Amino acid sequence: MEDRILTTPRLTMAPHRVADFGDLCALWGDARVVRLLGGVPSNAEESWARLLRYAGNWALLGHGFWCVRRRDTGAYVGDIGYLEARRTGVDGFDGDPEIGWGLTVAAQGQGFASEAVAAALAWGNGRFARTVAMINPENAASQAVARRCGFRHFADGRYKDAPTGLWEYRFG
Template identity: 40%
Template structure:
């Protein structure tokens, strides 16, 4: 069973079929997809995305969470870990972290809050995570760096330049 992670302002939980309308709102926004695929997603693509997320939990015991506002229950984004088997050199050889928020929720520290909860959970069993970020996505690069990710490669992915970053769990002395 996927965990439910809570923070001061957010609830992170596994996707359900009922999340389709909120997820479609998220992934059909051109500002959201600007650095992720470059175009808004179709309803069919969003439905496939939700099914892929559910499948991650079933097969890998990790996956993506829908991020909801703790007070209103509104879907504001997604955060999680995945293995997309990307055709990339060097290959991505650890769970890949990703995050996305609706534009009206950006700039409030919510992505950092969600990622901190995710990584605190992941650090219990995953010694290393990676992320792939468009080199022009300065806010995501800044957030990744603040959370301990460091660049390790600059490959191309689907013909476009990208940045690969990694984060190792730091062992703290007892």
């Protein structure tokens, strides 16, 4: 279990606990956050299902999402991690885990996403050969994070009738 807790110079990343639900619920219920991440804020029930999906990925697959907090204040920064979503209608995953991230508005623009993604990729090295991210073509900030962390755009597609870009990172 210790290998599931990551630290960076500014962040602590640990699998979510029930106590993180309020922060997670606020994040995914914020229209400003989800505007380019599916577009529809989640209600408490949907956020609870997300929390359970995160836990289920860890329990069943040995990887999942981390709850990201600032080391200095303990403030919630957001969620980042790997998942097996079994998305329908999108080609390009080829059985590789998907990586994703979402940060609170207060944490955006400070380099936290790049720092957390880099830590997650370091954790994934030796565990995976490749990971794929779906990024909205209008989400310039997430595209910049992906580029900074060594991802490359390899395809465009559609998911739930919306355009998406597929980005990959190859380990090793």
